[in-house]
Amino acid sequence: MKKGLTKDLILNHGSDVLGYGGVLLCVILFGILSQGRLFNAYNLRILIQAACVYAILSMGAIFIYSMGYMDISVGAQLGVYSIMLILISNKTGSLLLAFGAVLAISLVCGLINGYVAVMLGLPSIVTSIFLMSIFGGIQVIAMEKIGINSISIEANMDLFADVKFMIFVIAVIAIISVYLFRFTQLGEYVKSIGANETATEYAGISTTKWKVIAYIFFGICVAVAAFMLTARSGAAGKGTGTGYAMDIMVALLLGGMPLSGGMKAKISSSLIGAFTYVILSNGLTLAGVSVEVGYVIKALVFLAVILITCRKKDGVLPR
Amino acid sequence: MSEVVLEIMGMSKNFGPVVALKDVALKICRGQVHGLVGENGSGKSTITSIAAGMQPATSGEMLFMGKPWKPASMIEAQHNGLSMILQEANTIPGCTVAENLFAGKENEYSRFGFVNNRKMNADADALLDRFGISYMRGKDPIDQYGFEDRKLIEIARAVNEDTEILIVDETTTALSMEGRDILYKIVEDMVKRDKAVIFISHDMDEIMEKCTILTVLRDGEIRGTVTSEEIGQLNSIGMIRQLMVGRDIGNKFYRSDYDPSCSDEVVLEFTNVSGPNVKDFSLKLHKGEIVGIGGLSGCGMHDIGRMAFGMEEIDRGSIKCRGKEVESAKDAVEKGIGYISKNRDTEAVILQGPIENNIVLPSLKDISKAGFVSPKKRKQLADEQIKLLKIKCNKSRQWVNTLSGGNKQKVSFAKWIAKGSDIVIMDCPTRGVDIGVKQSMYSLIDQMKHEGKAILMISEEMSELIGMSDRLIVMKDFKISKEFIRSAELSEADVIEYMI
Numbered sequence: 001m002k003k004g005l006t007k008d009l010i011l012n013h014g015s016d017v018l019g020y021g022g023v024l025l026c027v028i029l030f031g032i033l034s035q036g037r038l039f040n041a042y043n044l045r046i047l048i049q050a051a052c053v054y055a056i057l058s059m060g061a062i063f064i065y066s067m068g069y070m071d072i073s074v075g076a077q078l079g080v081y082s083i084m085l086i087l088i089s090n091k092t093g094s095l096l097l098a099f100g101a102v103l104a105i106s107l108v109c110g111l112i113n114g115y116v117a118v119m120l121g122l123p124s125i126v127t128s129i130f131l132m133s134i135f136g137g138i139q140v141i142a143m144e145k146i147g148i149n150s151i152s153i154e155a156n157m158d159l160f161a162d163v164k165f166m167i168f169v170i171a172v173i174a175i176i177s178v179y180l181f182r183f184t185q186l187g188e189y190v191k192s193i194g195a196n197e198t199a200t201e202y203a204g205i206s207t208t209k210w211k212v213i214a215y216i217f218f219g220i221c222v223a224v225a226a227f228m229l230t231a232r233s234g235a236a237g238k239g240t241g242t243g244y245a246m247d248i249m250v251a252l253l254l255g256g257m258p259l260s261g262g263m264k265a266k267i268s269s270s271l272i273g274a275f276t277y278v279i280l281s282n283g284l285t286l287a288g289v290s291v292e293v294g295y296v297i298k299a300l301v302f303l304a305v306i307l308i309t310c311r312k313k314d315g316v317l318p319r
Numbered sequence: 320m321s322e323v324v325l326e327i328m329g330m331s332k333n334f335g336p337v338v339a340l341k342d343v344a345l346k347i348c349r350g351q352v353h354g355l356v357g358e359n360g361s362g363k364s365t366i367t368s369i370a371a372g373m374q375p376a377t378s379g380e381m382l383f384m385g386k387p388w389k390p391a392s393m394i395e396a397q398h399n400g401l402s403m404i405l406q407e408a409n410t411i412p413g414c415t416v417a418e419n420l421f422a423g424k425e426n427e428y429s430r431f432g433f434v435n436n437r438k439m440n441a442d443a444d445a446l447l448d449r450f451g452i453s454y455m456r457g458k459d460p461i462d463q464y465g466f467e468d469r470k471l472i473e474i475a476r477a478v479n480e481d482t483e484i485l486i487v488d489e490t491t492t493a494l495s496m497e498g499r500d501i502l503y504k505i506v507e508d509m510v511k512r513d514k515a516v517i518f519i520s521h522d523m524d525e526i527m528e529k530c531t532i533l534t535v536l537r538d539g540e541i542r543g544t545v546t547s548e549e550i551g552q553l554n555s556i557g558m559i560r561q562l563m564v565g566r567d568i569g570n571k572f573y574r575s576d577y578d579p580s581c582s583d584e585v586v587l588e589f590t591n592v593s594g595p596n597v598k599d600f601s602l603k604l605h606k607g608e609i610v611g612i613g614g615l616s617g618c619g620m621h622d623i624g625r626m627a628f629g630m631e632e633i634d635r636g637s638i639k640c641r642g643k644e645v646e647s648a649k650d651a652v653e654k655g656i657g658y659i660s661k662n663r664d665t666e667a668v669i670l671q672g673p674i675e676n677n678i679v680l681p682s683l684k685d686i687s688k689a690g691f692v693s694p695k696k697r698k699q700l701a702d703e704q705i706k707l708l709k710i711k712c713n714k715s716r717q718w719v720n721t722l723s724g725g726n727k728q729k730v731s732f733a734k735w736i737a738k739g740s741d742i743v744i745m746d747c748p749t750r751g752v753d754i755g756v757k758q759s760m761y762s763l764i765d766q767m768k769h770e771g772k773a774i775l776m777i778s779e780e781m782s783e784l785i786g787m788s789d790r791l792i793v794m795k796d797f798k799i800s801k802e803f804i805r806s807a808e809l810s811e812a813d814v815i816e817y818m819i
Contacts, residue, residue: 183691196671202736204651
């Protein structure tokens with residue numbers, strides 16, 4: 001019976017085992033490799049600062065990935081929002097106004113990804129490629145217009161760059177997203193759409209409406225993430241935000257999120273994934289691995305996770 | 320007794336704590352059409368899927384043509400002469416018919432990495448001709464054909480000269496009349512060439528007509544074998560049913576009354592509705608009435624259901640629910656209409672999800688308070704339905720894809736009962752469902768009628784239409800050709816006359 005229990009655990013909770021196991025493995029492995037430096041107060045602060053943006057983004061992204069969709073415009077959006085935040089707050093002196101403007105634009109992007117994609121009959125990945133290109137372009141043009149490599153924020157961001165505040169923001173977003181995901185129609189519907197969109201529609205649910213709502217929540221998370229990113233670095237440039245879209249995807253996978261979406265999606269995947277990813281990057285550096293080799297190792301880890309989670313074992317082929 | 324081609328000895332299969340097969344022993348002989356019958360979940364498909372290499376047995380051995388048999392995959396099984404036609408669709412979209420027929424065999428047609436399409440298409444045409452399906456051609460894209468035709472392509476792909484055993488797993492439910500004839504011809508041809516066929520079907524008439532030997536299964540065990548002499552006997556169907564269900568199910572299969580009365584209140588009204596597959600359709604559905612719609616596949620009856628549920632555009636006319644037009648599926652559900660699709664696995668249930676989530680899906684809005692859905696309320700709602708419909712499962716969190724066909728269909732019903740929909744449109748409500756579940760579905764439908772629900776039952780099964788309907792609408796060429804009122808005298812022959 002005990003053997004059956006283990007088997008059941010792996011079969012039904014494979015992604016959980018992978019997620020929790022992965023983060024545990026990273027902690028132990030790099031804890032040893034870095035001779036305990038992974039856990040010192042200074043490094044923990046760095047970990048949380050780095051994980052903050054990933055965690056916020058991926059908690060929003062879960063709602064999109066649950067539907068079986070992807071978004072690759074996040075990185076470019078982050079870059080532009082960060083520049084906008086700095087420009088507007090420097091000009092007007094009001095951080096709140098700057099954040100409001102960014103929030104408004106991120107909501108419009110959510111509408112484009114959700115509503116416009118459905119209206120035009122496009123897969124959301126197409127509109128997100130479109131947004132990525134537009135925002136990428138705007139970011140470069142804006143920086144060239146300004147004429148310097150990076151701009152710094154004048155407002156005092158010490159409060160927001162504080163680790164305690166970051167933990168607070170992660171916690172707030174986590175509570176909101178867990179609530180939405182587990183106890184509301186939104187969470188149930190995004191999972192249903194990912195598992196079987198047709199059947200969801202046949203149950204009398206307006207899939208378009210809920211898609212838009214999911215994208216809007218994601219948009220809010222992107223805006224908050226952009227704010228936290230700016231608070232942390234205090235500056236923005238041409239390269240701000242680069243790579244975030246793919247990093248989020250990797251983080252979610254590491255957290256045990258199936259890329260096809262559906263009922264196995266969980267918010268915990270995003271938190272675990274974000275921290276695993278950050279510990280992996282940070283641990284490699286602490287262990288003295290060069291940045292270049294670090295990329296290769298991360299690629300191998302990525303491949304291994306894909307092989308474990310996404311391989312189809314029961315493919316039925318003709319002949 | 321002719322030569323044994325496949326012998327199964329002491330085969331068991333467990334899925335976790337669930338026992339699917341218990342020490343099954345079976346001999347398949349040459350020149351026989353060996354029928355496997357039993358309720359959903361009795362283990363028929365489990366036996367054949369193990370023999371065809373889809374999954375391994377937990378214990379037990381098999382001998383195929385005298386040699387130990389343990390195929391690792393369906394491909395290996397097929398290479399060695401054991402082919403299986405599956406219940407589910409299994410063609411590759413986006414390819415041509417020929418590419419589907421010769422999938423995995425492209426090497427035989429390619430030189431320097433280029434596939435000789437002309438030769439492949441010609442061979443495909445020859446193959447299709449041999450099976451008598453000449454209206455399909457190798458170069459055609461597969462997507463232009465419907466489900467029934469694609470099934471035929473799968474059959475053509477599965478059967479070849481070297482096939483020793485052909486397993487037909489409930490394929491006929493997915494086929495049209497013509498398609499069935501083609502399949503029967505293949506089966507007869509296999510028998511003539513002294514090969515063997517394993518035949519699984521829920522259609523008892525078909526089983527009695529085509530099979531030369533029957534094995535009855537219940538709860539993963541063999542409960543009896545019926546030989547060809549016994550099959551011919553008068554009361555054999557009753558005997559087999561009793562073996563399958565384990566009790567005498569008696570005569571009360573459909574409704575016992577012949578009272579077609581219902582309320583005067585019209586709940587759903589079609590007025591001169593026309594669309595691509597429907598012409599000038601008018602119908603008034605009353606509260607507490609069961610209206611059956613029958614016809615040949617392609618007569619437009621399935622479109623009627625989809626239109627009433629707002630899933631298909633109408634060109635002319637109107638469909639009104641209590642005087643108000645139905646605009647979309649969402650609107651239909653809000654007006655109290657429920658729809659049970661005939662494509663259960665793709666449209667009616669979420670296979671990759673728990674029973675609970677499936678059942679509560681349409682009702683979430685009703686049980687949520689200011690956006691909050693109480694987990695306790697959800698579970699309660701689902702558990703009520705599981706109990707009411709006797710859905711066989713371990714817990715409400717169990718995934719639907721682990722359920723048998725009949726229980727999946729019960730989940731599909733449960734959605735609308737939980738929602739409290741008072742107009743239920745059922746498209747082929749008992750397709751692929753065994754008699755035990757069928758019987759409980761019929762008594763459920765009867766009960767719904769007495770609760771004042773209006774039911775539109777679209778079906779390809781004549782006997783259930785006659786057995787259940789207050790009014791029976793027959794459709795032919797997109798139009799209503801006849802309307803019958805419930806009576807004891809109505810026979811299948813009367814109805815068929817207006818179908819063709």
